[in-house]
Amino acid sequence: MFTGNITMSFRSRPKGDAGHSHRKSLLEAHAARHVERLLDVVGGEAIKFGIKLVDCDPVSMDAKVEGFSSHYNLRVRSDEEKREALYRYNSHISTKPVSGWHLHPGHIIKVDGSFWVCVSPACDLVPNQKGKAAINESIVAKIKPFMAVQLQRRSKPLGKEEVNSNTFVFLKGQDGKVNAYSIYDGGENPSPVWRLFNAEQFGVFEIDPVTKTAPLKVRYLCGSTGKLTLRTRRAHVIAQLRYEYALNLIQKLGVEMTRVGLDYVSPS
Known part of the structure; x- marks a missing residue:
């Protein structure tokens, strides 16, 4: 399927340097689509595993006991720490290398x-x-x-x-x-x-x-x-x-x- 889709896209390709850029862009787009399909499959299993981890946290049963966050010393107390955590999270979800x-x-x-x-x-x-x-x-x-x-x-x-x-x-x-x-x-x-x-x-x-x-x-x-x-x-x-x-x-x-x-x- 991957090879067939690329062949269909290459039939009307331009020539020379423009053709090289065209082919490279098509390959990039096709690879991205197939990786997205793989992530759809893997992502579902990753979500199930993540839910199991959350269910194992003692805090999920009793909010008063110490959970995973206390073990790894993940405590956010001051307003400055909360703001830094918020900024880092927003940077993580909106940017990438x-x-x-x-x-x-x-x-x-x-x-x-x-x-x-x-x-x-x-x-x-x-x-x-x-x-x-x-x-x-x-x-x-x-x-x-x-x-x-x-x-x-x-x-x-x-x-x-x-x-x-x-x-x-x-x-x-x-x-x-x-x-x-x-x-x-x-x-x-x-x-x-x-x-x-x-x-x-x-x-x-x-x-x-x-x-x-x-x-x-x-x-x-x-x-x-x-x-x-x-x-x-x-x-x-x-x-x-x-x-x-x-x-x-x-x-x-x-x-x-x-x-x-x-x-x-x-x-x-």
């Missing part, structure tokens, strides 16, 4: 000390394809245009409503500490900061096996005195949002870019 071989929605990129999330659709990020999107003849220039939204760090503790607003990213730094970032700056009339970047070599990268990050060279336009200049910067893909969390940010930016300005007058 960098994967893939080219840019995807949700890749978090560090450029000049700032963090940006790639929010271009996956179909627009396949190397050697869509050479007229955003930049004309981008294939000739061997670049991949992509949109990214900036992450603004929040230093103050987040409240329940803020966490549930679905506008935050919980990112683990090199020091092991998890910090909260938002696509909004927290001002009176917050608005996401977005930018059009151009990744060299079509956004293709190799992940460093030690740092688990991927080097990337990007270009972007910047205003100068009475003119525009093109800046080139070395960047790194340092983390990745899980797909549904990346789609959430894409939707947020889509709402921002399709908003309608109205002429209401507020009370003075």
Whole structure:
């Protein structure tokens, strides 16, 4: 079945470098679907095993006795410890180590000390394809245009409503500490900061096996005195949002870019 599906997909493939990228993307997609099927089978058994473990915990029978958490010294007492545990959990469920071989929605990129999330659709990020999107003849220039939204760090503790607003990213730094970032700056009339970047070599990268990050060279336009200049910067893909969390940010930016300005007058 796996080989048959791939053969059907390859019949109308493009040629040359575009064909190579096309085939690699198809193989990646087919492998992901089959792994998902395996996880569906294994996942059911893992859930049954997890329920057995919970049932073995003495706390499940009597909340007053000491359970597994006390044996492993898993006690969360102070508000700071609770917040750290919450941030770590949110980071675990929403992010993952960098994967893939080219840019995807949700890749978090560090450029000049700032963090940006790639929010271009996956179909627009396949190397050697869509050479007229955003930049004309981008294939000739061997670049991949992509949109990214900036992450603004929040230093103050987040409240329940803020966490549930679905506008935050919980990112683990090199020091092991998890910090909260938002696509909004927290001002009176917050608005996401977005930018059009151009990744060299079509956004293709190799992940460093030690740092688990991927080097990337990007270009972007910047205003100068009475003119525009093109800046080139070395960047790194340092983390990745899980797909549904990346789609959430894409939707947020889509709402921002399709908003309608109205002429209401507020009370003075």
